[in-house]
Amino acid sequence: AQTVTQSQPEMSVQEAETVTLSCTYDTSESNYYLFWYKQPPSRQMILVIRQEAYKQQNATENRFSVNFQKAAKSFSLKISDSQLGDTAMYFCAFMKPGTYKYIFGTGTRLKVLA
Amino acid sequence: DVKVTQSSRYLVKRTGEKVFLECVQDMDHENMFWYRQDPGLGLRLIYFSYDVKMKEKGDIPEGYSVSREKKERFSLILESASTNQTSMYLCASSSILQLAGGEAGELFFGEGSRLTVL
Numbered sequence: 001a002q003t004v005t006q007s008q009p010e011m012s013v014q015e016a017e018t019v020t021l022s023c024t025y026d027t028s029e030s031n032y033y034l035f036w037y038k039q040p041p042s043r044q045m046i047l048v049i050r051q052e053a054y055k056q057q058n059a060t061e062n063r064f065s066v067n068f069q070k071a072a073k074s075f076s077l078k079i080s081d082s083q084l085g086d087t088a089m090y091f092c093a094f095m096k097p098g099t100y101k102y103i104f105g106t107g108t109r110l111k112v113l114a
Numbered sequence: 115d116v117k118v119t120q121s122s123r124y125l126v127k128r129t130g131e132k133v134f135l136e137c138v139q140d141m142d143h144e145n146m147f148w149y150r151q152d153p154g155l156g157l158r159l160i161y162f163s164y165d166v167k168m169k170e171k172g173d174i175p176e177g178y179s180v181s182r183e184k185k186e187r188f189s190l191i192l193e194s195a196s197t198n199q200t201s202m203y204l205c206a207s208s209s210i211l212q213l214a215g216g217e218a219g220e221l222f223f224g225e226g227s228r229l230t231v232l
């Protein structure tokens with residue numbers, strides 16, 4: 001069975017600084033998807049970024065980028081130029097293609113400080 | 115924009131009551147989900163529906179049932195609420211994307227329903 005581990009329950013970062021959120025996973029699959037979702041306080045969870053395991057290139061979405069290390073089964077999220085609006089709970093998730101059975105980590109609560 | 119609407123943001127129920135949580139999506143998505151979110155446990159899948167009247171059990175289906183009579187609506191039912199079902203319940207729907215690596219989809223979530231069972 002697949003598992004997703006987020007070892008940092010809480011983190012904080014100063015506005016405009018860079019922060020990296022960690023995620024590791026365990027699977028015997030060779031093809032899968034990894035995601036980072038963001039849940040702002042009292043607001044809907046939204047997709048931040050998606051990585052396809054067969055792609056060597058790390059995904060990037062504006063200030064958000066990932067460091068995908070397939071052999072190490074590591075999938076960290078880097079947020080550059082942190083903004084107050086980045087304050088949220090961040091969840092890492094794994095999905096085997098076609099199953100729609102997302103496996104979520106326990107989340108990292110990020111606070112951006114002014 | 116995709117909208118997923120959950121009928122109640124906050125509910126307080128008594129032990130033994132029957133509870134209905136309703137979810138409606140407006141993007142014609144085939145897939146709909148019910149998750150439970152608890153601190154330190156992340157999101158856990160209760161049930162998944164991939165079509166009208168079709169459902170699959172998730173990781174924690176005990177004590178719950180679901181209904182999907184129309185494509186846009188997915189209901190979660192607690193037949194007899196218990197205190198250990200006090201939680202945040204999240205509904206989601208997903209698109210189906212045919213990507214080079216296989217089928218995937220982005221989850222679109224509702225705002226959540228915080229249920230307290232006394």
